[in-house]
Amino acid sequence: MTEPSSSLFRKSALRTITMERDAVNELIDRIDHRFDQACELMLACKGRVVVTGMGKSGHIGTKIAATLASTGTPAMFVHPGEASHGDMGMITPDDVVLALSNSGNTAEVLTLLPLLKRMGTPLISMTGNAQSTLSTSADVDLNVKVSEEACPLDLAPTSSTTASLVMGDALAIALLEAKGFSAEDFAFSHPGGALGRRLLLKVSDVMHTGQLIPKVNSGTKLSDALLEVTSKGLGMTTIVGTDNILLGIFTDGDLRRTLDQNIDIHNTTINDVMTTDCKTASANMLAAEALAIMDNGKISVLAVIDEDKQPIGAVHLHDLLNAGVA
Structure with a gap:
């Protein structure tokens, strides 16, 4: 044959x-x-x-x-x-x-x-x-x-x-x-797999809250803000006013750009170097939506704010990866 x-x-x-x-x-x-x-x-x-x-x-x-x-x-x-x-x-x-x-x-x-x-x-x-x-x-x-x-x-x-x-x-x-x-209805039929995690998991399920939120007040010295970034381990800090409303964020990327400008971190306030038009997420947002915001903005962390624009959490790309969303 x-x-x-x-x-x-x-x-x-x-x-x-x-x-x-x-x-x-x-x-x-x-x-x-x-x-x-x-x-x-x-x-x-x-x-x-x-x-x-x-x-x-x-x-x-x-x-x-x-x-x-x-x-x-x-x-x-x-x-x-x-x-x-x-x-x-x-x-x-x-x-x-x-x-x-x-x-x-x-x-x-x-x-x-x-x-x-x-x-x-x-x-x-x-x-x-x-x-x-x-x-x-x-x-x-x-x-x-x-x-x-x-x-x-x-x-x-x-x-x-x-x-x-x-x-x-x-x-x-x-x-x-x-x-x-809907996609959410579909996810309820597939709760155990990656699809279910992508479609059902919300930002509130994975975000850092309370004392784990990196946060400094407006007018804080850049050097002190860097201590907050380091201690919270999310590669960023939020900056809030006296009413606790989010004014901006400062990330590891902002730090690199600041150092390139030879700025004195001990005499410069965080307001001078923070990013004010920052991307944010809401707690009720699907984690997959937060991931899309990160992907589109080429960023790795988001501040989570409430309807009054006050920080109530922070979510990092690693949190989404660990949850099986990414």
Whole structure:
């Protein structure tokens, strides 16, 4: 047996990708009133979208259910074989069933039809055969037929499963937009990962407060202000007036520029060298927003102020890094 060359591998890969791309493109003309009806059924669902399917369709169905659930549409996957042996009890009349079957005649799925009809549970099918038993029995059928599988034997589900997956994503995103599902809503579905930290963590969760805030009064000698910068370890100090309102900040960068001008640190006040148009953050701001301010301003620390412009905290880039936001 002759070993295939790397060029043959690439040729095969390109053929597969092209065929699956074409299968996805075929879906565009099928986004019609039936797609609207499917979305309306799911949007009106008082229970959950129950996704079911056998074999490869089942694997795709599992992913579709997970995508729906994470984008604001309560959903779960029920294996049709298990449904016939007790798991049918998971499905209620308040649910909507989304059944996947490329042939539309998968026995394990068809077995559920009389039970769904008896309960009055709405049924959406996703098939490649509009004349199949499943398609004609469904309240709405979504056509995911493909011209041919990417498999050269036209047997292994490849293009067909890709088309079904894309149609499932289209449903999930259409519902997400219809519900006004926000980034913060999405984060609540993903609290344990980096995405959740980026979207849920607020500046108040990571900022330094109280005695840890670097702060000196207006008129303080630069030499004394430098002691405050050093002791608090954030590479900056805030400068406040007698009413505790933020007047400006002084950072390590300002110090370097000051030293380049040969300024006498013992006789110069902080007011002469501080930055007055400084960037700030609010405590309720998302930590990711504070990070964006730092990135855009090419700075590493922000003073956190309240509505009266009084310093209530300070947040450093390292705080965001340690919290997993950056």
